[in-house]
Amino acid sequence: MSVLTAPAASAPLDTVADFPAIPDGWAYLDTAATAQKPQAVVDAITAAYGETYATVHRGVYQRSADMTLAYEAARRRVAGFIGAGSPDECVFVRGATEGINLVAQCWAGTQLKAGDRILLSMLEHHSNIVPWQMAAERVGAAIDVVPLTTDGRIDLDAAAAMLTPAHKLVAFAHVSNVLGSVLDVERAVALAHGVGAKILIDGCQAVPRVPVDVTALGCDFYVFSGHKLYGPTGIGVLWGKPDLLDAMPPWQGGGSMIDKVSFQRTTYAAPPGRFEAGTPHIVGALGLHAAIDYVESIGLERIHAHETALVAQARDALATIPGVRLFGPADSAGIVSFAMEEVHPHDIGTILDEARVAIRAGHHCAQPLMEALGVAATARASFGVYNGPRDVEALIAGMARVARIFG
Structure with a gap:
C-alpha cells in the first residue's frame, strides 16, 4: 500500500498490559525512535x-x-x-x-x-x-x-x-x-x-x-x-x-x-x-x-486507524496552545512534531519528563530537514499500539505546564 485512504474507525486498542516495560501512568511517546517490546x-x-x-x-x-x-x-x-x-x-x-x-x-x-x-x-x-x-x-x-x-x-x-x-x-x-x-x-x-x-x-x-x-x-x-x-x-x-x-x-x-x-x-x-x-x-x-x-495478531489496518486517531487528537489539542507550531500533514502516520516559540525542545522534553511523558526532542537525525523547516530542532510525539487517549491528555497537560513556566 502506498497511497493511504483515511482508515476506518475501530475500537481503541487495549494492549498496554502486554508491555512489561511500561509502568502505569507513564506515557511513552517515543515509538518512532524505538518501540517497547511485548511480553511475547x-x-x-x-x-x-x-x-x-x-x-x-x-x-x-x-x-x-x-x-x-x-x-x-x-x-x-x-x-x-x-x-x-x-x-x-x-x-x-x-x-x-x-x-x-x-x-x-x-x-x-x-x-x-x-x-x-x-x-x-x-x-x-x-x-x-x-x-x-x-x-x-x-x-x-x-x-x-x-x-x-x-x-x-x-x-x-x-x-x-x-x-x-x-x-x-x-x-x-x-x-x-x-x-x-x-x-x-x-x-x-x-x-x-x-x-x-x-x-x-x-x-x-x-x-x-x-x-x-x-x-x-x-x-x-x-x-x-x-x-x-x-x-x-x-x-x-x-x-x-x-x-x-x-x-x-x-x-x-x-x-x-x-x-x-x-x-x-x-x-x-x-x-x-x-x-x-x-x-x-x-x-x-x-x-x-x-x-x-x-x-x-492486532492487524496493521487497526494499528494505522488507532494511531491516526491519536495523531488527530494530539494535533487538535496542541493547536489550541499559544505559541505552538505544528509540522507535517494532518494525516501523518503516527508521528506529531511541533515547536513552541521561545522554548527549546530540550526544555519541553525535560518538563514533560517530570510529568512522566516521554517524547523525543532534537533534530531526529534529520538536520537538513530542520534547516528547511527553519528550526534547530523539534519536539516529537510518536505513538504505538500501547498508547491511548490518556497519553495524549498527559502530553497536553504537560505542554500547558510548559506554557505556564515560560509565560
Missing part, C-alpha cells in the same frame, strides 16, 4: 537464550538443526510479512542503517560511475543521506535533493521534473520519521523506473504502521529495522529484487558467506547468505518473528 517478544528471546540456544547453519547435532530451522522460519515469516516473492530475497542485517550501507557499497559502489546522479529528498534520515554521499564521493557521482510540499510530503511533481537518465538511484523514506508524511511509493517507483533508475525505500517508520507489499510496490530495495517493529535491537531486513542481489558482490568476508575458500580463489554463496558473514543475530531473528506475529 521478551518470552521468545528468553526461551531462545535460555532453553533452545545453539548456532545455525553449522552444527550437525539436533539442537543446532532445530535452531537453524527456527532461524530460517523467521526469514520466511519476514518474507510473508512484506510480500516478498521468496525468503531468499530477505537479508538479515543489524538494522535499516546497515541495509542502506550494504546497498551503497555493494550496488552503488559497483554500478555508479563519475557523472551519475542520485536523487534523495529533503526529509531523509541521516542514514538515507550519508551512505549515498560516501558512495558518490568514491565514484564521482552527484546528489540532487527533492524539496517538500507545503504540508511536508516529498514533492513528486518536483521529482518528476528533476529526474533525468543520468539518475541511477532514488532513495526515499516511505514514512518520514519527523513529519509522519507518507510517500506515494508506487508513483515514486514509476518515476524512477521511467528514467532507468533503481529505487530504495526506507521503511523503518512504515512497516510498524501500514501494510507493506514490496512486490506490489515495485521498488528495487526496501529496508527496515526490527526494533521499531516491537522487536529486538540489532536485527533488520534488507529486501532486494533477486537479480540485483545476485549481481552484487559481498560486502563482508568471513564464515557462512562462502561457497569454497582456497588461498588461490574464493567463491561466494548465493544470496542471502552472501551478505550474512559470520555468526548471525540468531535470537534477534527469532525475536523479530515473534514481533511480526504480535503485530499481525
